[in-house]
Amino acid sequence: MFPWNYGFHWGAASYLFLGAFYTVVAVVATTLLRALLRARRDLRGNRTERIRWHSDFNDLPAADRVCRHVLTGEFKHRECPHAFDCRECATHAKLMEHAKLMEHRPATTPGESESEIFGMQFPAGRYYHRGHAWARPESDGTVTIGLDDLGARLLGTPDAVVLPSAGTQVRANGTAFRVRRREADVRILSPVDGEVVETGGADRGYFLRVKPPAGGMDMRHLLSGAEVKPWLMREMERLQMTLTMEGGSVPSLADGGVPVRDIAAAYPRADWDAVCGEMFLEP
């Protein structure tokens, strides 16, 4: 069989035995090679961010993966099957056709009307991502992306912010920018796809302005109008639970107060990395 193995004779047993095991070796090697080739294809095709989000989404606790229509009470239990990308969801499309929510969709023109929810500013003219980012269509066709008020209060005055350079492509549910505060280093998920054309630093409030891809901006996957309040109510509950769990506070009943401007500073003993990971959907 092999060189220098002179005494070996092929027989039915050796065909069967060696055939079976070398087939197994071939299958294992092929599987490994296939995974490597697919990984190379993903890297070359810039699919890393999509894969990162899918991987993160699957790691989220089941309670955090709920469908947006559970938040509004249209379903009792439903796990989002599309990793919060409702653009691919037939159920969402069907529900939206009939929903009265459609009437409350924000205007796509600038000029926001202020809307205060639980003492925080959630202007009605914006679309909200469940990772605490907002998107606002501008009159020149671009879209501005920023951190919503709860997200901003969670991070307070950041220790560092890493904004992408102009020309960078961002995609919905991919990383828009990174923020560091205390021991927490989190990525803020981009609510939309597009190419970064401008960024704003600390003096102007951190934001990105992106140019939508050809074919225009699709915002169906983002929360808006009447959906925002129930979502935020759930987020406040989640925050309270997380703070309790991470040693930030003792279990307490909500008293209707308003979140402070810098929550991180108000809870110096809490594991802020864990709190931010939970709230910004980065397990």
Added chain:
Amino acid sequence: MDKAYITRGVKRCSTPRFLLWIAPWAALLVFGIYCAGLCLVKGLNQTNMDNRFAFGLWIFLDLTVIALGAGAFFTGFLLYILKFKELKAVINSAVVIGLVCYSGAMAALMVDVGQPLRAWFTFWYPNVHSMLTEVTFCISCYLAVLLIEYLPIVLRNRKLREVPGFLVFEFELHKLIYVLAGVGTFLSFFHQGSLGGLYGVLRGRPFAFREGIFVWPSTFFLFILSAAAVGPSFIILTTSLVEKITKKRLVKRRAFDLLARISGLLLAVYVLAKTLDTLIWINRTSPAHGFTASQYYDWKPFGTWILFAEIVLCGMVPALILLTPRLRARRAWLISAAALACSGVALNRFVQTIQTLALPTLSFDKFLSYTPSWQETGTFLAVAAYGVLVYSFSFRYFQVFPEERELEAGAGRY
């Protein structure tokens, strides 16, 4: 100090405390490596084995950990092939346990066989009629499969997944994991069977010799069945132990319940098959070789109590507990039953290895007794220490129990 490497949101002890935990195990491992080194350099005269008592503590350890590690292949089979989604909660732990068991067994075998530089001979000059060749091929291939299955667990480490190459490779490999689960099932299946077959074909040892189907003696099938039965029990046992040590809930009860049901059912089938096999052996196989079964049990301490302990106490009793919903719902009963089932398979492997060799078979033979030397014991303990260390590091830095965060959050809810 190492917080950046620990999964976000899970609680782990401080680094000094972790170092304190691993220090004695590391010391034991170093001592064991010294013992193994002595055996490899000076030869097997460092052990109390000889030409007559050629299988000792190491082979007993090998057979036992391989059987207990069967939870890896069986859980993978149930999750990825039969789609028992509840087992997602324990699959990573099962893979780590499988890897520890198989690599530990292979390390012990390397010392036992000796001449590690000639390890490749078995692949180059295979004797396809030997069960041992089948064992070698299966254990090598399955260890490779387990290493590949372990890779996604490692690559999911918080720091490693920041590297895009690792992230996408882990993602793509995980999508193909069902292929590896299938291959692993095939390999482990034959490996367990071949280990059993090794004893069943010993015509010169009527205590072990069994009849069977085609080329496979009944022990081939009994080893597979017993390993598949206790694999889930060992996962219950280890998970409970980790929960006890870390003082936290790691797995939802429904996963335990499913594992217990599967283990109980397979254990019941195994007990039935083992009973039938024993009856055939007592009434037909053994008399045909000129022995009455009672003769095997005249040599103390190997009395009939062993048979009772193996089949009834560590077989039928845990099977009944695991199959009774009210009993398995109680933690103490569940853990006791799982521990009994695991002890049963260890006792079976002990009997097959030690009792088989200790009993005289020829008129001029004597009953042999065997006590392992300190070098053998040291090597044995090194495998145990290695297992604890690999599991401890995996638990600290990787997501061994994916439900842990969720359960911790649940515990925080008032």
